[in-house]
Amino acid sequence: MTPVPAGTPVDLRSDTVTRPDARMRDAMARAEVADDVLDGDPTMRTLEESVAHRLGTEDALWVPSGSMGNLIALCVHLERGDRFFAPDRAHVLDQEVGTAAWLAGGLPRVLPWSEGPGTPSPSDVTRAVAHGGPYFALRDRLLCLENTHNAAGGTVTTVEQHRRLVGAAHAAGLLVHLDGARLWNAAVALGVSPADLAAGADTVLVCLSKGLGAPVGSVLAGGTAFVREARRVRKMLGGGIRQGGVLAAAGLVALERADRLAEDHHHARLLAAGLAERGWKTGIPQTNIVVLPADDAPHTVSLLARRGILTLPTDVGVRMITHGDVSRRDVLRVIESFPPPV
Numbered sequence: 001m002t003p004v005p006a007g008t009p010v011d012l013r014s015d016t017v018t019r020p021d022a023r024m025r026d027a028m029a030r031a032e033v034a035d036d037v038l039d040g041d042p043t044m045r046t047l048e049e050s051v052a053h054r055l056g057t058e059d060a061l062w063v064p065s066g067s068m069g070n071l072i073a074l075c076v077h078l079e080r081g082d083r084f085f086a087p088d089r090a091h092v093l094d095q096e097v098g099t100a101a102w103l104a105g106g107l108p109r110v111l112p113w114s115e116g117p118g119t120p121s122p123s124d125v126t127r128a129v130a131h132g133g134p135y136f137a138l139r140d141r142l143l144c145l146e147n148t149h150n151a152a153g154g155t156v157t158t159v160e161q162h163r164r165l166v167g168a169a170h171a172a173g174l175l176v177h178l179d180g181a182r183l184w185n186a187a188v189a190l191g192v193s194p195a196d197l198a199a200g201a202d203t204v205l206v207c208l209s210k211g212l213g214a215p216v217g218s219v220l221a222g223g224t225a226f227v228r229e230a231r232r233v234r235k236m237l238g239g240g241i242r243q244g245g246v247l248a249a250a251g252l253v254a255l256e257r258a259d260r261l262a263e264d265h266h267h268a269r270l271l272a273a274g275l276a277e278r279g280w281k282t283g284i285p286q287t288n289i290v291v292l293p294a295d296d297a298p299h300t301v302s303l304l305a306r307r308g309i310l311t312l313p314t315d316v317g318v319r320m321i322t323h324g325d326v327s328r329r330d331v332l333r334v335i336e337s338f339p340p341p342v
């Protein structure tokens, strides 16, 4: 077994670790800019219009991070004490410092994965909503979906499943927010447009800083009235920025790169197949996330790090994510250096 040579680790911790390349840096350097808090930055506006167009929404708003985008959506949709629903282990439940409750005032209720990893069923939604009830009953306000579902292993909700979930939510009087941090990956995996996967959702969050490779930036999309309100909440949270065109320019270059995600998905399948051959129990990844079940994940993660393979522990195992800075050769080196299962 030849370990990956010291000094050149393969970083599979996240698809956020990509660095902007020369073309992206060049676009950032040349970006046309103005004060976005005062009267609008032209490059940010171009990016926002482009994302709104791709998602089929009326408008969109650049935000510094996906977490802030989700938080803004929840702040606009929820009043204090309102209940919202989200699939088990959703990012908005487990990975955002509890801001859904802490700052947006939402009371979460977890939905099971009845339609496969990461995806609840329409009847889970219908059953969870309290129809009527006494004056002290909770007000059920919002369904948060996540596509792809990160903690489930980058799993995809199909257009048909999405359509039925949105239908059930709207029929029950709920709004729908879609956490589409990796919606681009879902669209490429299914061979559909991001707009197909966002159809009917009241608001959609997408990230530009993951597989698409921008250094900073997410976009929150929705109707005109929603975006107007979201802009106020963004300012309240300190997310109103000035010459943001420098960052938005990177986002515009990133948007052109959505198709290259197919390569990351191919690399993830190659990695999973190679590790399965070595005795690890892992299924076929649907997108760019590979999760290896491990009883002592932190131990396995440090073992791998010593062999030049950087990964992250999760509560069920070891997570590896392929991205634009990981080549086929890197994947083959990782497979070669991987220890046998313990």
Ligand SMILES: *Cc1c(COP(=O)(O)O)cnc(C)c1O
Pocket: 064, 065, 066, 067, 068, 070, 091, 092, 146, 148, 149, 150, 179, 181, 182, 207, 218
């Ligand atoms: C990464 C991620 C986010 C937002 O992350 P930031 O690091 O705040 O940009 C939101 N939802 C999901 C599912 C994610 O994977």
